[in-house]
Amino acid sequence: MKSVHKLLVAMAGAGSLVFASCTEFLREEPKAIRSSNSYYGDVTTLKSGLMGIYLSFQNLYRDELPYIGELGTDESIPQFYMPDFNTVFRYQLDANNEMFVGKWYRKHYEMISRANVVISRGSSLAASDAEAAAIVAEAKMLRAWAYFRLAQTYGPVPLVIGETTPPVDYSLPRAPLKDVYGQIVQDMSEATVEGVLPKEKSTTEPGRLYYYSAVGLYGKVLLTMASHKESGKVDAALAKIGREAWGYGPIAESVEDLYAAAEKELAKVIGHVDLYPEYSHLFCQKFKNTIPENMWEIQFASGRPTGNWFLKRYGATTYPFVQERDQRTNGCSVNQIMYNTRLYFTYGEGDARREWNCSVHAYDYSINDPETGVPPGLLNINVAEAKTADAPQSWLGCIKFRWDPDLPLNASNGEDDYEYMSSNFPLLRYADVLLMYVEANLKCNGGSPDAEATDLFNSLRARARGFDEKGNPITAAQTPDFPNLPSNIINADTVLNERMRELCFESQRWFDLARTGQLDVRYNKNIDDGMMPPNYTPAKIDEHDYLWPIPQQQIDRSTNKEGFFQNPEY
Structure with a gap:
């Protein structure tokens, strides 16, 4: 079988936080946003930029956003007095929702922006320094993970790969999923080359990625691509607005090859943990x-x-x-x-x-x-x-x-x-x-x-x-x-x-049900079987609920209305 990442890469071409001894970093302005072109000239400053990316992850998982993986599934239910949570649970989100729709989108692009800086400025150091190469590999994994979560929730999203400076380019279109996943696979395949990341989890910096955790995440991405392409639910949603070409179907690798690629990557982890x-x-x-x-x-x-x-x-x-x-x-x-x-x-x-x-x-x-x-x-x-x-x-x-x-x-x-x-x-x-x-x-x-x-x-x-x-x-x-x-x-x-x-309760269920095409099946069955609390009576859902709305603020800012379209029925 052809290497899955080669094909997808070609398509893409068309503290306390992490480091146990660095608590004070979190109390400072994140160094990852330093703008001087001369910054990140050595491993020490490059590492501080990496910490800034991890800080973005901590900020994301500190509050209510991880519930995105729980609400609206067959696993959990919010209390009746939590209106914001019930909006997610009942699939009543709209494009103006800031607590979930806007913040989830914005915070992931914050991670991507910080990762782009570290990757861009660290590449020359990485060519001759093993520690710098590992830092750049981690940054690529974190950027890929951020794009992965965006693709899972919003579907096609804009691809911003290079380091950016104001003014923001609001003409970027939403990239088809084949291109988004192409970039994800490229980043992850490069980061998981043996010998770049350490094989052992750090005991002094336990929050950092290492080889086997990175490979496990890569396997999750490939499995998600395979199961989403097999189920066809996201493509059916996009077809409602004539955008099925932006879905999983056009990914060149077959469902069978994607499952085989996932099995191959995940097998590398078996027995090492x-x-x-x-x-x-x-x-x-x-x-x-x-x-x-x-x-x-x-x-x-x-x-x-x-x-x-x-x-x-x-x-x-x-x-x-x-x-x-x-x-x-x-x-x-x-x-x-x-x-x-x-x-x-x-x-x-x-x-x-x-x-x-x-x-x-x-x-x-x-x-x-x-x-x-x-x-x-x-x-x-x-x-x-x-x-x-x-x-x-x-x-x-x-x-x-x-x-x-x-x-x-x-x-x-x-x-x-x-x-x-x-x-x-x-x-x-x-x-x-x-x-x-x-x-x-x-x-x-x-x-x-x-x-x-x-x-x-x-x-x-x-x-x-x-x-x-x-x-x-x-x-x-x-x-x-x-x-x-x-x-x-x-x-x-x-x-x-x-x-x-x-x-x-580990923020996995929504993503599992969505990728396997079971989100509407399991949710609607709970309604049919009377498994909802009294007076909840949510409406049944369909394939359009596999995608969240694009934040209205982003659509309003776009100068490319044709390319930056809203998801169906929002």
Whole structure:
């Protein structure tokens, strides 16, 4: 098979944050935006520019934007009193929405702009300095990732590759996806040449990409291209305005070759990272930056401006609502994002991930006030009835992210500024790589995985059973409702469901459902099956909802109205 990146490249031609010792950088003006043409003349200043790109990532994942990967899926539901979140969940976004539509677009182009500077000014240094070459490779990966996220949400977007200076060129058109992905593949293929990035994850700079995390991301891109091209949903949306030529169909590589390319890249990671034996530890502040399975995480530190308040919105809820007290506990929070009961019942009996991820209780602070030293009372929830009016689903909190697995859920987290937590946000885990590999493998083998991929799939289920009271792994024989699966049972839907069980609340679900063409199928099925909370009654969605609207401000500024078009039905 021809190298996929050669073909796509040809088409494209038609702190606390990252570095543990550099917290002060985040308190300064980002060096990545320095304008002097003489800056970045050495590795030290080039590295500061790279830190500026990572700073953009931290700013993006600090607040509400990661919910883009959760809302409007079969996995989670926002609280009724969160109108902005419900706008996303109900697919009522319009081109004037700033909180999500405008900010997501703008912040990714901020990353791209910073990356362009580092790549442009670092290329001459990279030719003769290995550290500079690694920095430029990281910048290319980060630029590619930013374009990848833009393509996944908006579809065709303008390509800005070189370093730019004012005035902004508003004549740029939206580039077809074959060109956008062509640039993504070029950047990632160049960055993942062996010997450029280090093979080991840094222990002193844990937020930086390294070879295997970069290859894993490259595999994700190729898998996304394959599955989007196979499903055809984005192309069907663009066809509504006569723009199908801007979709996935014109990508020259076949669906089969794209799946094969994804399998090849992901196979490079298999065996070079360990699957950590204890699922719960992956999401605990206590073990931050100590578990290699967390291959790439956005780094945060407690307090402002280096903390995040995205994760504090998850957690077991309290009743009645208490404004501050409940936000300072191990697994409790304001609970603005609930899990859908569909997620709960997707787990089999014996799958310990359900107990870790999904709360089945609320805390009643009106009975026992924790400030008096008395443990709070528990309100148990019948999940089977939680979607009905007399058993509120609004109590169903995600409790995946905690400070310490050995603390009770109501224990203090020890952080004074609960609004800006120090927990990292995971962008790539080894479990994700394994599931992507299984998916690509089964697509290359007639719909079922081979023996190796089947074993990898079942290794995740084995871990999910947890340990007995003596510390011994629980076996498949002990969990008949949660067995290992034979290869003939494992198909694309099986993997998609396993991804939800394993990766829930990690901002993966919307992108998984969209690329596989299941977004409207799964969302509408939840409506048909009565899996929505009372009084939600969202309308059903179709293929046009696979694309977000282009921000109206960008359209108004464009001097190329024909080339800078709006997505259908916005």
